[in-house]
Amino acid sequence: MTWLILVSLLLLPVLLPSTSTENTTTNQSVEITEDFHDVTLKRDKNPSVVKYREKCTIPCELAAKLMKEERHSLCSDLQHSIVSSTRSTRKMIRDLIDEQQKSLELLSNQLLELVSKVSTLGSEVQRSNTETLSTKPVQSHGRDCSDIKETLYATVSKIPSGIYIIHPENTEYSFEVFCEMDYMDGGWTVVQRRTDGLTDFKRTWSDYMNGFGHLPGEHWLGLRKIFNIVNQKHTHFQLHIALTSQDDTTSYASYDKFWIEDETNFFRIHLGRYAGSAGDAFRGYEQEENQETAPFSTSDIDNDGCNPFCTFDGKAVESCSTHQNGTGWWFNQCGRANLNGSPLDQDQSTLPHMHWETWTKNGLPVQIKSVTMKIRRMDTPQNN
Structure with a gap:
């Protein structure tokens, strides 16, 4: 179509002189005719101009017009494409947001359901444990581990060590203890155990009074429970x-007629005759460091006799518990024994810092790795 239009325009100057309608032509036609006539008259003088007029002037104008129209069409098409692409992108983003929102709602519902199930399971476990403790048969019951051994010895050839429930006489409640039944004829109630350093013995008065730790592992039974056991009638x-050193050497210290006073007297300790291989660190070497009859002390309840201070290893000390990293013991101006000692907070050593300074090797106190304190009846209780 474009070339047909061009040919028609080229033929117009030829047709126009022979017609009588010359005055009715458009300005563009007259202009083209005059240009073409001038070109005819000057053809012989300047052929290059004629060739340019014939081949360039009209086609270039039309080409520019066509290019403009084509450019407009391309711009229009591009604009439509951008709009369409934008709409598609927006729709895709909305769909993704909706899908993510649905996924989040699903995960939220699943999380709530899981939390509900965990809560229900926890309640069921707690109820089951309560029912089990209230209905399960006691493995063996007695006033202490010695009493349990005497009760079971007639029917069981080998009594296992483990956790037993005891109820000392003249007490209002039962509690669990760890009984050693295979150590030195058995019947031992464990009141303290240090083995691996996983239990923190840096504790307050309340913890030492009520007990803490894990019975099969490291623990402190509690001053109240110890008092209830050792103050039963007609018993000693x-x-x-039992001590073990870092190089696995063993030693021991034993005291008969051991007992402690009640809470109003801060559980003062009383010891009978000493026997053993580790030395009598409770009484020490000098009278002023004797811990016999000393009340129990902690960092918040200070009964150690340092008024206003005492000297320990050449240092002025106001509180033996604070000086030994907040642990509790029967301190008397600190003394030579503390089996509840623990490393200082800034100390990077793995040693437990337990003291039994009368156990020596080459003139120096032995470094203690583990210790167990246990009690056992010395005689059979009698009826009132």
Whole structure:
């Protein structure tokens, strides 16, 4: 179509002189005719101009017009494409947001359901444990581990060590203890154990009074429970301390007629005759460091006799518990024994810092790796 238009325009100057309608032509036609006539008259003088007029002037104008129209069409098409692409992108983003929102709602519902199930399961476990503790048959019951051994010995050839429930006489409640039944004829109630350093013995008065730790592992039974056991009528208890050094050497210290006073007297300790291979660190070497009859002390309840301070290893000390990293013990101006000692917070050593300074090797106190304090009846209780 474009070339047909061009040919028609080229033929117009030829047709126009022979017609009588010359005056009715458009300005563009007259202009083209005059240009073409001038070109005819000057053809011989300047052929290059004629060739340019014939081949360039009209086709270039039309080409520019066509290019403009084509450019407009391309711009229009591009604009439509951009609009369409934008709409598609927006729709895709909305769909993704909706899909993510649905996924989040689903995950939220699943999380709520899981939390509900965990809560229900926890309640069921707690109820089951309560029912089990209230209905399960006691493995063996007695006033202490010695009493349990005597009760079971007639029917069981080998009594296992483990956790038992005891109810000392004249007490209002039962509690669990760890009984050693295979150590030195058995019947031992464990009141303290240090083995791996996983239990923190840096504790306050309340913790030492009520007990803490894990019975099969490291633990402190509690001053109240110890008091209830050793103050039963017509009984005497032996305190046995089994020590193990860092090089796995063993030693022990034993005291007969061990007992402690009640809470109003801060559980003062009383010891009978000493026997053993580790030395009598409770009484020490000098009278002023004797811990016999000393009340129990912690960082918040200070009964150590340092008024206003005492000297320990050449240092002025106001509180033996604070000086030994907040642990509790029967301190008397600190003394030579503290089996509840623990490393200082800034100390990077793995040693537990337990003290039994009368156990020596080459003139120096032995470094203690583990210790167990246990008690056992010395005689059979009698009826009132």
